[in-house]
Amino acid sequence: MPVKIQCGCGQRYAFDIEPVCGRMPGRIACPICGMDGTRVANEIIAFNLAAEMSRNDDGKQVVMTCAVIGCMIAGLAGIIKAVNMAGGFDVLLCLLGATAAFGMALCVYFWKR
Numbered sequence: 001m002p003v004k005i006q007c008g009c010g011q012r013y014a015f016d017i018e019p020v021c022g023r024m025p026g027r028i029a030c031p032i033c034g035m036d037g038t039r040v041a042n043e044i045i046a047f048n049l050a051a052e053m054s055r056n057d058d059g060k061q062v063v064m065t066c067a068v069i070g071c072m073i074a075g076l077a078g079i080i081k082a083v084n085m086a087g088g089f090d091v092l093l094c095l096l097g098a099t100a101a102f103g104m105a106l107c108v109y110f111w112k113r
């Protein structure tokens with residue numbers, strides 16, 4: 001997913017990332033002033049994911065199936081990620097994300113029928 005950030009110093013920078021639990025897998029900083037851009041990137045990712053989901057509301061079966069599979073994979077990835085984590089708050093967040101992804105997949109699946 002391409003992410004474009006406009007830094008407070010006026011510098012624009014862009015990069016491609018694979019979101020983990022719908023968030024940045026790591027930290028990102030402005031290449032010019034070094035200001036942290038992770039929070040902004042997370043907001044952009046959330047926005048992109050929401051936009052993607054609203055596009056999927058076309059009612060086309062193929063798209064819905066893809067959405068279900070995508071949510072399932074996202075849920076599985078969240079669980080795997082949580083299991084591999086050292087522990088603490090991050091694990092909780094990831095498990096919550098995984099649960100939400102699974103719930104969403106089930107909702108989409110039953111709504112389709």
Ligand SMILES: [Zn+2]
Nearest residue numbers: 007009030033
């Ligand atoms: Zn900057």
